[in-house]
Amino acid sequence: MRVEVRGASLGFGKRIVFEGLDADFPDGKVTALVGPSGSGKSSLLAAMAGYINLKAGTITGVDERGSVPLDASMVAWVPQGSNALGGRTALENVMIGSLADGARWSQAKRDALHALDQVGLSDLAHKVARSLSGGELQRVNFARALATHKPLVFADEPSASLDATNTRRVAELLFELRSRATIIVATHDPLLVEAAEHEINLRQDVLHAA
Template sequence: MQITVAHASVRFGRRIVLHDFSAVFPTHRVTALTGPSGSGKSTLLSAMSGFTRLDSGRIAVGPGLDEPDPSLVAWVPQGSNALGARSARENVMMGALSRGVALSEAARLADEQLRILGLGERADTAAMLLSGGELQRVGFARALVSRRPIIFADEPSASLDEQNTKLLATVLHDLASVTTIVVATHDPLLVGAAQHQVSLRGRGG
């Protein structure tokens, strides 16, 4: 699904976070959303998903140019939102269960995605015992098995080493044929692997 942002502005109190921002995030591409801290990357992702309202401008999603709809989006947040007492497998399964997949199939999909992301041997490990990098990959696996048409990732490589960042870039590239992916990142590896780039440098307040 293509996402079109036209003259978008967002203000928090007296602070202008986005001002008259326009961009196109093409379908079936990995787009790197770049810009310094405070430039509005997270705010823009939130607005494109329908969680943050614009003060002015418009965001259109998909061929029908509909308004943003949170049900279309799988989020990979900065940091982790995993349930600590649940295993890596159970955390990932929630993404598949959210779209009505049977329990056994959700477990199979979770194991497959964990294996692809290098966490096959950690599937039964409680999230509270995983490292920051492992938790980041669990969050990505959960988003991937949800099969939503749009994936937003906020600094997904923040806790990853170079090897796992390269692995993540490969996974994202492979997924782009079926999903619109927007990655807010400073990481040169992810920026270099993206097929499209949108910069917020100098656009925030």
């Protein structure tokens, strides 16, 4: 699914965060959403998922069936840091996402194994989460999101709690996930920006309030 943002203005109360944003997030690509702290990256992701309303403008998802306003049911979020259950295996932690969405156990397991393969963690599927590194846990987070088959995957600062080595691993993962899903990553990290195929810069692309 491609996402089209047109004439978007966003603010809280009287404070305008940005105005007049036009942006395209291409289907099946990794897009880095960049901009200085406070430029509205997290808020734009929240608006795209339908959690907050724009002051003006539209956010539309476009696929082969046509155009629809986006809502939370279309989005899988990759959390900042890990929210894995430490005593459960990587596989079980990935299955949780699909099971919560109502998938049957056998289907959830198949999807989770496939997603773990996509993020390069097949060998660690049966390891308990507490024995995995920060970068491996972030891969588990991405696998959980991919396994739900939502058309959009949003990650807000996925390297925020990682050291340099694990940040590199997440950057490698983003590079590997090119063309596997429509992924939007809000980040300050140059390594992650470099790994993405497309970039939206909130400072350059929109008119900010003074």
